[in-house]
Amino acid sequence: MSKITTHYFSSxxxxxxxxxxxxxxxxxxxxxxxxxxxxxxQYTFYATLAAATLMAAGGFFTRREELSHTHDKRxxxxxxxxxxxxHIKEDLIKDAERESSEWKTEWEQKGTxxxxxxxxxxxxxxxxGCIAGGLTILLNAQRHSLPGYLFFLNPAVILIITxxxxxxxxxxxxxxxxxxxxxxxxxxxxxxxxxxxxx
Numbered sequence: 001m002s003k004i005t006t007h008y009f010s011s012x013x014x015x016x017x018x019x020x021x022x023x024x025x026x027x028x029x030x031x032x033x034x035x036x037x038x039x040x041x042q043y044t045f046y047a048t049l050a051a052a053t054l055m056a057a058g059g060f061f062t063r064r065e066e067l068s069h070t071h072d073k074r075x076x077x078x079x080x081x082x083x084x085x086x087h088i089k090e091d092l093i094k095d096a097e098r099e100s101s102e103w104k105t106e107w108e109q110k111g112t113x114x115x116x117x118x119x120x121x122x123x124x125x126x127x128x129g130c131i132a133g134g135l136t137i138l139l140n141a142q143r144h145s146l147p148g149y150l151f152f153l154n155p156a157v158i159l160i161i162t163x164x165x166x167x168x169x170x171x172x173x174x175x176x177x178x179x180x181x182x183x184x185x186x187x188x189x190x191x192x193x194x195x196x197x198x199x
Contacts, residue, residue, distance in 0.1 A: 006169060007117045008125055013166045015055060015129020017159065021185040022051040023134040024155050028189040031146045032196020041138055048134025052127045060123035063116065133158075146193060152186055159185050 026047040030040040079092045117125065136158060144151040159182035167177025 004117075008121075010166065010169045011059070011117060011122050011125035012129040012132075013162050013169070014059075015052070015126040015131075016133040017129075017162050017166065017181055017185075018055055019048065019052065019130030019133020020137060020155050020159060020162075021133075021188060022130075023048045023137040024185065024189040025192045027137055027141060028146065028193035029196045032193040033199060034196075037141075037145075041141060044138060044141075045134065048131060048137075052130035052134070055130050056123040056127035059126040060119045063119040063122040066116070067119065152189070155189070156182055156186055 023044050027040060027044040030043055035043075075096055076093055079089055079096060082089060082092070116122070137155065140151065140154045144153070160178050163178045163181025164174050166181070167174045
């Protein structure tokens with residue numbers, strides 16, 4: 001896979017994962033409250049739109065900040081402004097520069113080298129992924145209902161696959177990513193349903 005394709009794919013994956021977990025949790029909570037099915041779907045759709053918009057905005061501003069290369073400069077300015085001996089300031093600045101350089105080198109070695117997506121493209125990929133994840137939950141709700149375990153089957157499979165792919169793309173332990181993504185998402189949803197039934 002080319003580097004630019006990897007950047008697009010990983011950005012969409014980020015959106016899909018959160019686009020499944022957030023609407024799934026909202027859907028389960030509202031279902032636990034015993035709201036009408038049509039209301040649950042409608043509010044879940046609104047939650048999907050809100051989550052996608054907020055995630056896209058966050059992605060846009062984060063990527064813009066990353067590309068501005070001002071983050072390191074601001075940290076260095078903080079160190080320069082400290083009221084400590086000059087040799088301590090110099091050591092802090094050298095450490096910060098070394099850590100930043102090591103982090104960038106490690107990041108590039110993990111297979112994500114190359115110019116990242118521009119802020120708007122990054123935000124749109126996250127938005128599209130989040131909407132796709134939310135629509136997946138709504139379509140799943142048409143076929144399966146709570147509290148049946150089949151309701152959780154499709155989201156679980158998708159979260160396992162996307163968690164595996166995301167962590168593999170970023171060069172991190174994939175099985176830990178699968179457990180974190182799928183396990184965390186399903187626990188949040190099941191917990192939300194349970195809390196909803198208690199209220």
